[in-house]
Structure formats: structure tokens, C-alpha cells
Amino acid sequence: NAVIGIVGGGQLGRMSAIAAARLGFRTHILTTEANGPAAQVSHAVTCGKYDDPVALDAFASAVDVVTFEFENISADALDLLATHCPVHPSGHILRISQDRLAEKTFFASAGIPLAPWHAVTDLKTLHEAAEKVCLPLILKTTRNGYDGKGQRRVHHIHDLEDAFNALAPHPLVAEGMVDFACEISVMVVRSADGTVRCFDPALNRHWNGILDLTLAPAPIDPNIAAEAVKLATTIAEKLELVGILGVEMFVDRTGNLLVNEMAPRPHNSGHWTMNACPQDQFDMHIRAVAGLPLPHAVRHSDAIMKNLVGPEDMALLPQIMATQGFIPHLYGKKEARVGRKMGHVNILFPYGALPGNLGIQDALGPLATKTAAPEPKEDTAA
Ligand code: ATP
Ligand code: MG
Ligand code: MG
Numbered sequence: 001n002a003v004i005g006i007v008g009g010g011q012l013g014r015m016s017a018i019a020a021a022r023l024g025f026r027t028h029i030l031t032t033e034a035n036g037p038a039a040q041v042s043h044a045v046t047c048g049k050y051d052d053p054v055a056l057d058a059f060a061s062a063v064d065v066v067t068f069e070f071e072n073i074s075a076d077a078l079d080l081l082a083t084h085c086p087v088h089p090s091g092h093i094l095r096i097s098q099d100r101l102a103e104k105t106f107f108a109s110a111g112i113p114l115a116p117w118h119a120v121t122d123l124k125t126l127h128e129a130a131e132k133v134c135l136p137l138i139l140k141t142t143r144n145g146y147d148g149k150g151q152r153r154v155h156h157i158h159d160l161e162d163a164f165n166a167l168a169p170h171p172l173v174a175e176g177m178v179d180f181a182c183e184i185s186v187m188v189v190r191s192a193d194g195t196v197r198c199f200d201p202a203l204n205r206h207w208n209g210i211l212d213l214t215l216a217p218a219p220i221d222p223n224i225a226a227e228a229v230k231l232a233t234t235i236a237e238k239l240e241l242v243g244i245l246g247v248e249m250f251v252d253r254t255g256n257l258l259v260n261e262m263a264p265r266p267h268n269s270g271h272w273t274m275n276a277c278p279q280d281q282f283d284m285h286i287r288a289v290a291g292l293p294l295p296h297a298v299r300h301s302d303a304i305m306k307n308l309v310g311p312e313d314m315a316l317l318p319q320i321m322a323t324q325g326f327i328p329h330l331y332g333k334k335e336a337r338v339g340r341k342m343g344h345v346n347i348l349f350p351y352g353a354l355p356g357n358l359g360i361q362d363a364l365g366p367l368a369t370k371t372a373a374p375e376p377k378e379d380t381a382a
Contacts, residue, residue: 003028004290005063005085006038007050007078008070011331011341012266013038015274016069019282025290030059037331038069051077060084067243067289069265071098072144088192088242088289089264096239097264100142100173110238112231112259115250120172126164129174130157136177139163141170147339148209153177178258180250184218186232187270189284189294190241197284197297199277201228204248204269207309210339214305215354216272224255231257239264244285246270268307268341275327275346276303302354306367308343311336319366320345326365 004020006013009031017027017038029044038044045062047055050073060066060081067088068078075098078091096102104117118129120139130137135157141150150170152163164172183206187199203218204211218225232247239245246267248260270281277299279287287294308314308328314336320326330343347363349355361368 001025002064002290005059005066007066007068007073009033009036009038010069011037012069014041014331015282016266016286017042020286023286028063037333040332053080056080065289071265093239093241093264097262098143100140103261107259110234112235113257115178115258116176118174120174126160130160133174133176138175138177139167139172141167142173178250179253181253182251184228184251185246185248185269186228187244187246187267187281188232188236189244189288190236191288191294192242192291195294196233196236197294198229198232199270199273199297200299201225202269202272210309211268212307214269214272216276216303220251221255224251224257227257231259235262243288244281271344272303272305272346274329275348276301301351302349304347304360304363306345306364307341308345310338310340314342316366323365
């Protein structure tokens with residue numbers, strides 16, 4: 001049986017390896033963490049750093065196809081792997097998604113709607129940006145941001161330079177702040193034969209910049225949901241994607257969609273599929289990477305996905321385990337540091353029966369307290 005190589009040893013690699021095993025594949029994980037989440041469930045090859053050419057050569061020669069869950073490997077490293085065996089998604093796609101400017105340029109060329117944006121490298125372009133995108137705006141580092149890190153919100157013109165100085169000297173992009181009604185995401189999978197499948201759009205709620213809750217399906221107008229699927233499909237086709245990709249979007253107050261960013265890998269906002277769909281995002285991703293047929297991305301249930309973040313949520317583990325209807329997925333991480341994703345819980349409802357806001361608090365039972373408070377408004381530190 002074929003061996004699938006997965007670069008990155010975190011929870012996304014762990015759940016990909018488990019899905020691959022179910023489909024009859026063996027997996028090799030390339031990881032810097034000998035006993036990390038993925039290495040606990042798969043054969044693992046450890047390396048000092050992901051871009052070490054000797055480690056990459058040895059890894060690629062032992063597998064039949066490579067994918068990745070870790071986005072901070074260099075695209076050049078993926079290109080090196082690709083000299084040994086197929087790599088899905090390609091280094092080309094990773095290169096675009098790693099850089100917010102390249103990503104926005106690509107989206108614009110594909111006709112994908114975006115919030116106004118402007119590249120910022122110095123004080124001159126900073127002030128140009130403020131004029132072009134208008135206040136309030138968000139300054140973001142173009143690379144390496146996650147969970148809202150590397151961002152500053154600017155509401156007043158006299159705070160503009162402070163925000164710039166806090167993030168400099170990194171290249172930045174300014175984005176107009178979208179007054180969104182909600183945030184949604186679409187998981188799109190494409191196979192080498194051009195088949196494209198999209199899971200239903202899901203609604204995402206964040207806490208302290210970290211994904212907290214996903215509701216599936218997103219309780220939005222079906223026309224908006226259909227448009228979101230269309231945008232995700234266009235992105236997958238224009239990229240000639242092979243594998244899975246998550247697209248994050250805003251729904252603005254008038255019902256227009258604006259794409260925020262994409263991630264060419266399984267995505268936290270797709271974890272609800274693990275229990276609400278016959279083939280979940282990891283299964284579909286492995287199928288695409290391995291050249292297996294892609295069934296329709298069917299959903300048989302509605303679902304709430306609740307992330308388990310840090311020591312607060314992990315303290316509730318005994319209650320979580322004892323709650324009827326909670327389906328926990330734990331990542332095998334030893335230390336529950338603040339802000340660290342330790343696992344998630346899926347809660348299922350009959351198809352079409354996802355509860356409204358009050359019902360969601362109810363359904364969350366012991367996990368409800370954190371989401372009852374209003375979202376904090378402070379900037380998230382870099
Ligand atoms: P992730 O962990 O999803 O990769 P990230 O660090 O790459 O996050 P973004 O997704 O760009 O950062 O932004 C984090 C959150 O900040 C978004 O989910 C959204 O809530 C808010 N946000 C980002 N950009 C904008 C914007 N232009 N207008 C309004 N809110 C925004
Ligand atoms: Mg991101
Ligand atoms: Mg994001």
C-alpha cells in the first residue's frame with residue numbers, strides 16, 4: 001500500500017494520518033516534534049528544521065506522494081520534494097497563500113471580491129493606505145500571521161504611525177475594516193481530474209483572535225451560501241488545486257461576500273465535518289492527494305464545533321467526557337498552554353435543526369460560559 005508523506009506534526013497532520021489509515025494508506029510524518037500530535041499516530045521522521053535539504057531528500061524518497069499541514073515550510077522546500085514525487089497542493093499555491101499581498105493580487109486577478117487594501121512598506125505608503133482604504137483599518141504583516149497575531153487595528157489617524165511602528169520592519173498590508181454581519185468559511189477540495197467538491201459554508205466565531213465556535217451550516221441566506229461556494233470553486237480552479245483548501249470570507253451588512261484569506265490545507269473551521277459528514281475534510285483531502293475518486297461533500301447532520309483552547313477548556317475535560325452527545329477529539333498535546341488548541345468537541349443536530357443563539361448556549365452545556373461574554377475589543381498583540 002502506498003505511503004503518504006505529510007509535512008508537519010501538529011493536529012492537522014494527526015487527523016490527516018488517521019483518515020489516511022482508514023483509507024488503507026500508510027503515512028510518514030516529517031516533523032520537528034518527535035512526540036507531537038501526528039507522530040503519536042504515524043511513523044514519523046524528525047528533522048531539526050523543515051527546510052533541511054538532506055532531511056527533505058530522505059523523506060521524499062521513502063514516500064509516494066507528499067502533502068503538508070504546516071504552512072511555514074518554505075515553498076522552495078516543497079519544490080525540492082517535488083523533484084522526488086508529486087506534492088499536493090503545489091509549492092506554487094503555498095507561495096501565494098503565504099504572502100497576503102501575493103494572495104490578494106491573485107484573488108483580484110481571479111475576480112474575487114476583497115476589502116480595500118494597500119501594500120505598506122514605509123510612512124509614505126502608510127499614509128497613502130489610510131487615504132485609499134479609509135479608517136478604521138487593520139494593518140497586518142504580510143507573512144507568518146495566525147490566530148490574529150501580527151495585526152493592529154487603527155481607528156484614529158493619530159494612532160496610525162504607532163501601529164506601523166509596532167509591526168515594522170516587516171512588510172505590511174493595510175485592509176479596510178469590514179463591518180461584517182458574520183464570518184464564514186468554505187472547505188473546497190479538488191482532484192487532479194478537475195472534480196471540485198465544497199462542503200457547506202460554516203459560520204465562524206472567534207475569541208481573542210482564535211477560532212472558538214463553528215456552526216454548520218452557516219445560518220445565512222441560501223443565495224449567499226451558493227455564492228460562497230461559487231467563489232471557493234473559482235479559487236480552487238484558478239489555482240489548479242489538488243487537495244483541500246479553506247477559504248475565509250466576511251458577509252457584510254448588505255449581504256455581500258468579501259474574501260479574507262485562504263489556507264491550502266485542512267482547516268480548523270472544517271473540523272465539524274468529522275462527525276456531520278460521511279467523508280470528512282481529512283478523508284476528502286487524502287482522497288484528492290492520493291488520486292482516489294471524490295464523492296460529493298455530503299452533510300447528514302447539522303453541527304457545532306467548539307474548540308478546546310488552553311488550560312481553561314481542558315479543566316472541563318471530565319465534564320466534556322461525561323456529557324451525552326459531545327464528541328471530543330483530542331490532539332495528544334501534553335501541556336495546555338494559554339491560547340493553545342488542545343482539541344475540539346463536535347455536537348450534532350438532525351439535518352436542518354441547528355439551534356439559534358440561545359439554543360447554542362444550551363447545547364454547549366459546560367462549555368457555554370466563555371462564549372456568553374462579549375467579544376473583547378482590544379488589539380491582538382504580535
Ligand atoms: P487565522 O488564524 O485564521 O489564519 P490570521 O492571523 O491569518 O488568522 P485573519 O484571518 O486575517 O488573521 O484575521 C483574524 C480575524 O480578524 C478575522 O477572522 C476577523 O475576525 C478579523 N479581521 C481580519 N481582517 C479583517 C478586516 N479586514 N475587517 C474586519 N475584520 C477583520
Ligand atoms: Mg491566516
Ligand atoms: Mg483567518
